[in-house]
Amino acid sequence: MKIYARLDDDNIVAEIISIPDDANLEDRFAPQIVARCILTDANTQPWMFWNGTSFTFPTPPAPTPDELLAEKLGAGITIISTGTPSLNGSYSISSDTQIQITGVLALLGVGQGLPNDAPTIPWPDLNGSPHMFTAVAFQNFAAAISNYVFGLRTTWAILKQGGDIPWPTLPATIP
Numbered sequence: 001m002k003i004y005a006r007l008d009d010d011n012i013v014a015e016i017i018s019i020p021d022d023a024n025l026e027d028r029f030a031p032q033i034v035a036r037c038i039l040t041d042a043n044t045q046p047w048m049f050w051n052g053t054s055f056t057f058p059t060p061p062a063p064t065p066d067e068l069l070a071e072k073l074g075a076g077i078t079i080i081s082t083g084t085p086s087l088n089g090s091y092s093i094s095s096d097t098q099i100q101i102t103g104v105l106a107l108l109g110v111g112q113g114l115p116n117d118a119p120t121i122p123w124p125d126l127n128g129s130p131h132m133f134t135a136v137a138f139q140n141f142a143a144a145i146s147n148y149v150f151g152l153r154t155t156w157a158i159l160k161q162g163g164d165i166p167w168p169t170l171p172a173t174i175p
Contacts (some may be wrong), residue, residue, distance in 0.1 A: 004037040004046070011050040012058065037135040065159035067166070069152060076126050077148050078171040084137055087174070093145055101142045108135055148172055148173035 004025060006015040025034050038050060048055040073093055081087035114121045114135050122130035133141060151168035158165045
């Protein structure tokens with residue numbers, strides 16, 4: 001059996017054609033189809049790319065700024081506390097989390113203290129394990145998240161416009 005790969009206009013395998021060894025491709029197909037066929041073997045797969053000498057799988061497209069932003073927001077933030085190592089962890093930075101953080105900061109901002117007037121509040125990391133934050137530690141935590149999310153969104157906006165800027169790096173360090 002002879003195996004041919006018919007290529008599309010982008011040199012991607014569109015079809016695998018098998019014919020008997022004693023047959024000619026030219027006798028079975030129109031010239032425009034024959035012109036797009038390359039003799040190959042059983043290892044060639046649809047969607048492979050012909051680079052002129054061999055077949056390879058096409059390189060996946062680079063992720064878009066939208067995809068990268070969604071990935072980074074979904075991954076959360078890694079916090080390292082130099083003063084309170086028990087706060088070290090990876091935390092959500094979802095929109096819902098940011099709203100909750102804003103609510104706690106609003107209480108602190110008007111002098112009400114932490115929710116329920118507690119000296120510390122538990123805040124879960126991405127695994128659901130609670131970490132106990134004082135008011136000052138929570139403000140530092142919130143600032144780190146705000147700065148990181150601001151950096152992500154600023155980088156995203158610049159990349160969307162064709163700019164070239166690195167994404168913010170982690171971990172974020174708080175006192």
